[in-house]
Amino acid sequence: MSPKLPSTSRSLPIALIRAREGVMSPIRDMLSETDITEQQWRVLRVLSEFGTLDTTTLADRSSLLFPSLTRIAATMRDKGLLTQTRDEVDRRRQLIEITAKGQKIIDDRTGQTTQIVADFKTRLGSENYETLLDLLALLDPGSHD
């Protein structure tokens, strides 16, 4: 008498994937005219907001796995979007910093990005928008719940 599985149409994992698709779609459109990916954009955003970061913190804040970030950072370094320097105090650590070229990519798109966010807030309504962020935070494993 095992209970039936929920329909995939009301499945949380699938709903999250589809929502992400919907949210990323306009951002992807914006980035299509550049040479950077969605993940590289995320790295730029985090570096721009927090300044120089070590790799571990950067991975955490941009929600990337370490091995992915290793490759992405190497690519971005080669493109001149960021610099990597070794921490002289703790020589295991690497410090990553955005370059002027990287910052310009963000600055040139601040208006577009702001508009995209505003559109989603309008679509959901401000209150729902905040509610959604709060509910999503409850599912975040990094929130120590």
Add this chain to the structure above:
Amino acid sequence: MSPKLPSTSRSLPIALIRAREGVMSPIRDMLSETDITEQQWRVLRVLSEFGTLDTTTLADRSSLLFPSLTRIAATMRDKGLLTQTRDEVDRRRQLIEITAKGQKIIDDRTGQTTQIVADFKTRLGSENYETLLDLLALLDPGSHD
């Protein structure tokens, strides 16, 4: 005087990624004792729910891109989890069906899966859980909004 970008800590894309991590974590744990991935599990779930499907419909319902599904289906066919047959009416189409071996993987884990879903409902509260699914649906591009 361009407006400031929102902090990445209240960013919808990042919140969605992290939430997905949290939701998939116990499912990933469950699957770690098997030889199938999270995406292969999703394909099995959809095939089990809807029966024989053509590739396009299967890709849509399991939220996978076509090229990904091509590879995943080939892998799963080699593992004996599904069968692929050509549609005799429209010979462009391919029909995919779950095998008994594939169905068994789901059946053996119905209890665990149900428990995982129940845990999330408890964590959020039933009402919040439904609210979350509704809000996520608003962001789904497939919902013709």
Add this chain to the structure above:
DNA sequence: TCAGAATTATTAACATGTTAAGGAAATGCT
């Protein structure tokens, strides 16, 4: 009927996701 357009699926190429193994530097303990 038949050439052009649309549909269905595959393949290619590169970036990322994911887990496991490995390497270098710091830390802790004796």
Add this chain to the structure above:
DNA sequence: AGCATTTCCTTAACATGTTAATAATTCTGA
């Protein structure tokens, strides 16, 4: 000091995400 442990990062190997190009089949309209 010296060795095991831990931390930080890289590399490897394979699966998937993503976009573009291609092939096979069907559809459409003159």
